[in-house]
Amino acid sequence: MDIRVLKPADIPHVQSTNITNLPENYFMKYYLYHALSWPQLSYVAVDVSRPKKTPYDPPKIVGYVLAKMEEEPVNGIQHGHITSLSVMRTHRRLGLAEKLMRQSQRAMVEMFGAQYVSLHVRMSNIAALRLYRDTLGFEVEKVESKYYADGEDAYSMKMNLNPLREQLEADEDYADEGEEVGDVGKKEKKKEDGEQGKTKRKVKLGRGLGVGELVERNESSKA
Amino acid sequence: MAPPPSPQMLGSKERSLFTQVVKNYENKQYKKGLKAADQILRRSPNHGDTIAMKALIINCQGNAEEAFALAKVALKLSMKSHVCWHVYGLLYRSAKDFEEAIKAYKSALRLEPESQQIQKDLALLQIQTRDYQGYVQSRRAILQQRTSWRQNWTALAIAQHLAGDLTNAERTLSTFEETLKGVPPKTDIEHAEAVLYKNVIIAEMGETERALEHLDAAAKNNPDRTSVMELRANHLLTLGRKEEAAKVYRMLLARNPEYRDYFEGLQSALGIEKSDVKALKNLYGDYAKQNPRGDAARRIPLDFLEGGDFREAADQYLRHMLHKGIPSTFANIKALYPDTSKRDAILELVEGYAAGEAPPVANGSAEKQPNSDKDLFKISARYFLAQHYNYHLSRDLNKAMKYIDEAIESVPESVDYHMAKARILKHYGDPKKAAEMMEEARELDLRDRYINTKAAKYHLRNNDNEAAIQIMSKFTRNEAHGGPLGDLHDMQCVWYITEDGESYLRQGKLGLALKRFVSISSIFEIWQEDQFDFHSFSLRKGPIRAYVEMVRWEDHLREHPFFSRAAISAAKIYVKLYDQPHLAHGSLINGMNGDHMDSAERKKAEKKARKEKEKQEKAEAEKKDKKAALDLNGEPKKEDKDPKGELLLQTSEPLLEAMKFITLLLEFSGRNIQAQQVGFEVFIRRKKFLLALRTLIASHALSPTDPITHEQMFRFQQSLSKLSEPLSPKAMQVINAEFNTLLPASTDLTKHNDEFLQRNHNSASHVQGYLKVRQLIDPSSKEKNQQDIIRTLALDGSSLEDAVRGLDMLEEWKAESRYKDDYLVAAHERWPEASAFKQKVD
Structure with missing residues (x-):
């Protein structure tokens, strides 16, 4: 199983993996929106040992993490958000979800100077809760009632990325270059286009609005 | 003015x-x-x-x-x-x-x-x-x-x-x-991206030396560390600066030890030949030690090790995985199976693990988990063996069933094991039992969409579309326009729509089948349009390398098997409609095959079906009146005027409709032999002989002994010899010259066909191809062909799919029922569980 960054060509199978595993689904454009806005942040797990049936078989995706940066961070504090993460049942217990998350988190810090990463998880999803809390070190920030379309509540979780940043800075290749990365990203705020993505609306955003709406709004505000 | x-x-x-x-x-x-x-x-x-x-x-x-x-x-x-x-x-x-x-x-x-x-x-x-x-x-x-x-x-x-x-x-x-x-x-992320973009352009010019200089000068502090390192490693390797390249690949592997490209890069940088097994073994051994939780460094050596080394490494790997009870162990191993000696070694190892001791008998549902790690190991081994014997390269379904039953007995609440059992039943050829078993698996974990998805898929394979959508509706947004199916379309759930279509096709409900395949085509149109907004969005947002990659991917979007699979089926339906125009009304005769009815029967059935349909339509119209549907943006949704695909079927130009698919298939999936073959079927009917010939040449190049291509060549030859109007001399000249290389004009066709049989007499599909051609050359051979097709059932390599296709051939030849009965008896003997051969035997 390869772990590597998500490419546009992976999207049809990422979309399939998502709709096979999870009730929160998105159309292609929403995946493209992630892949073309923060191409460093989304990762896939690929079954590379699968024999090809035709010369055109795309890589078989067995897991993915779809991630983004918050477009309008409060107080300008850069932070990432996990839009969706899933691994096929047939490929669970290989630690793929954790590996995907760790790659994404490092990219959030390196590329965008993220201070923390947030996500939502169904309160009933014990396995995911365990991964986020026990394995990765997320903390429950609050409960968002009726966050999901079917009325289920969500834990809103957060993970501080500063320890990761310190660890990365301590790494040799960083020491070599000897530059502070602490304030990376502060400047981007003014460049970010306005997504109104309030947490509550996320599901609807993916399903109902997608990039089309985002893009149109951006265009009209720029015009 | x-x-x-x-x-x-x-x-x-x-x-x-x-x-x-x-x-x-x-x-x-x-x-x-x-x-x-x-x-x-x-x-x-x-x-x-x-x-x-x-x-x-x-x-x-x-x-x-x-x-x-x-x-x-x-x-x-x-x-x-x-x-x-x-x-x-x-x-x-x-x-x-x-x-x-x-x-x-x-x-x-x-x-x-x-x-x-x-x-x-x-x-x-x-x-x-x-x-x-x-x-x-x-x-x-x-x-x-x-x-x-x-x-x-x-x-x-x-x-x-x-x-x-x-x-x-x-x-x-x-x-x-x-x-x-x-x-x-x-x-300044926009600048950082522009620098890397420029580097990619320089490298694409082939000026690697300059690309490396540029990268070292301009991208030293670039925040996109992964890209910088990947580019640098690549440039260094291209330039032959191997020592430095190796250093960068090692850095990349330290960040992500689960990416084969990095390992391959490191291998080349270290100058390790693929044949230098010892050096490779050491390299991966080191990485395995460094990464106790890594998979790649342990799994990759199984690809290159042989003999005793392989056995030892496989033993370690399998023990490690099975002790942890990792369900994907077999999926991760089966790629080794084309190598029979590896396959045998793996089987011997795992049979050894499983035989260690009798499995503990679970007491009802008292135990949630196996008693101990040792039990888990043994049960996992049995699960592995069940999958091994269920795999097409090592199939022995009875053994598979024995092992999975043992595993289920030990862990009766395992979704995975029930799922495997359903797969075994599917391979037995009993889609009904398979669906029932998958349903059992689903009921073990109602909150898991994965198993829900599988259950729905198995219902579709069992041609129970109603049950399938019912199951899917447990996770869809059912208030969407068109209900669960509407939501699946909105969410571009390609697998479901395709399987639904294929299911209708098997049932002879051509309208609904075509409707689904056309929906897939529409989804691809949406995917192509989706890029439109990004032409401006990406410029504002900045990550232009990803944008360029997207543009290049969109250029060949339709080579995706999601598209070709649906497009091939759609084209086949249009060909069918051309050959049997009455099928355009066939969807009225729910599932019945109009072929076998005389006209009075057909009329009666059509009348009955029409009445039913009117009743249904009335009920639906009443339902619709209740409220106008809204789309995702809250605007009134356009009504689908042809929800059953009946209008699609009534096209007066089925072959031209087929061309919409064929053109895209041949443009984007030319190396897919099925695409060429369905292209042939359309061109030959349209009397486009040059284009038909082109598909034959392409098919032949892809697989010179393909039985369908073999048959198509004969049909092409026959069509040419029976032209109602002669082709232009120029076209004839080209055709003769080109076709001559495939099937020289001087060929004795019967002899050629016999030789084809001799070369491939152990393969059922080839023997079928031979028989089809013999029937074409000499219609009086029908009697013999009907007898000979039964013999294909006895061939060692005959598959269930081959046997079902053989049955279809008897239908096509309008064989007398005694031949069909004989065939069914023989097929049933070989595949006693398969429902396709049960009907007349019981």
């Missing part, structure tokens, strides 16, 4: 009203806009620009036809108005007729060369339609109007890059860089 009025001719009140209309349009205040427009038109009924704006608004309200009519009126009144032409272009753009839109924009631009908006709209369409030269021109014009914007420079560079002009693309990027005062800070 009076000169056309223009905005200047409006009074001042109307002028400000006109501004108001434009604003209303931009803010989507359509009603207000229309009101203001009508106010102007009361004073100046012939004001073209206002009429044009009105058309634009009406179009946004969903009335394209009226909009076009109005826009034409506007243009007639004001041929010299860029507004009217611009609007005309926008209407075409929204109707997806990009070619006409481009023409209209260009007319508008000739009248108003300074308009940024028109220029931009034109540019978007040019890149969408891949008019690279036009795009370069437009981007240059846009840049000239505003040279201070970085994104205008970047956009021109992208245009040049995509147009293949790498030198100028680089120059454009450099020209802007030279205007920068000092090096932008590390936090």
